[in-house]
Amino acid sequence: MNYIDYSDWFDIDGFHAFFSKKQVDCSNIEKRKEFVESLSFDHNGLVMLKQVHSNQVRRVKNPGILESTDGVISNQKGIVLSVQVADCIPLFLVDQKTGYFGLIHSGWRGAAAGIGTKAIYQFQKTGSHTEDILALMGPSINQCCFEIGPQVSNRFDPYFYIKGTRDRKMFDLKGALKYQLTKSGLEVGNIMIDDACTYCQEELYFSFRRDGDKSGRMVAITGWR
Numbered sequence: 001m002n003y004i005d006y007s008d009w010f011d012i013d014g015f016h017a018f019f020s021k022k023q024v025d026c027s028n029i030e031k032r033k034e035f036v037e038s039l040s041f042d043h044n045g046l047v048m049l050k051q052v053h054s055n056q057v058r059r060v061k062n063p064g065i066l067e068s069t070d071g072v073i074s075n076q077k078g079i080v081l082s083v084q085v086a087d088c089i090p091l092f093l094v095d096q097k098t099g100y101f102g103l104i105h106s107g108w109r110g111a112a113a114g115i116g117t118k119a120i121y122q123f124q125k126t127g128s129h130t131e132d133i134l135a136l137m138g139p140s141i142n143q144c145c146f147e148i149g150p151q152v153s154n155r156f157d158p159y160f161y162i163k164g165t166r167d168r169k170m171f172d173l174k175g176a177l178k179y180q181l182t183k184s185g186l187e188v189g190n191i192m193i194d195d196a197c198t199y200c201q202e203e204l205y206f207s208f209r210r211d212g213d214k215s216g217r218m219v220a221i222t223g224w225r
């Protein structure tokens with residue numbers, strides 16, 4: 001299969017979560033719609049984000065393209081959420097009681113700005129109890145490959161990095177985001193992590209760090225059907 005189906009990880013009747021591998025061409029909107037259709041979703045419900053590495057998380061009722069946004073939540077059955085990544089974390093969220101679901105894009109900038117905390121706050125504003133929320137982090141750059149300089153490492157607790165060469169550090173982005181989720185009240189056992197490293201697994205994933213400006217993107221898709 002040229003994509004990962006995380007639906008069984010959630011095990012919630014009717015809720016689906018997918019992540020494309022590099023074999024899926026999602027280089028433009030039309031291709032992304034084709035991928036969405038291939039997953040038996042209606043592309044007319046698609047929500048896309050103009051991602052800017054912010055901590056902006058919005059609640060949506062309607063399909064369309066959102067400017068300057070890196071996270072989105074909804075409870076609409078016809079809505080299909082999407083984000084694109086290449087090293088950043090695709091974070092899937094769902095409240096198994098209210099049906100609200102979300103998708104977040106987080107690199108170090110989003111994490112430093114607290115996007116995990118902001119996302120859970122958006123759920124709480126809809127009446128969510130945090131013990132009902134399930135989270136899943138998809139493939140992203142792991143500590144083995146995520147070298148950062150002092151200007152970045154200074155923005156995080158030393159707990160989330162280990163020493164690299166000279167003043168460089170190796171950063172655990174998934175760990176930093178997970179901490180925000182647990183601090184917001186999610187149960188540790190409700191946070192699932194795909195340990196795949198996008199930089200290491202060149203045959204499966206694009207990596208912005210590895211491939212540079214010409215890097216493609218993977219697309220995360222989630223919704224009810």
Ligand SMILES: [Zn+2]
Pocket residue numbers: 141142143144145197198199200
């Ligand atoms: Zn790696």
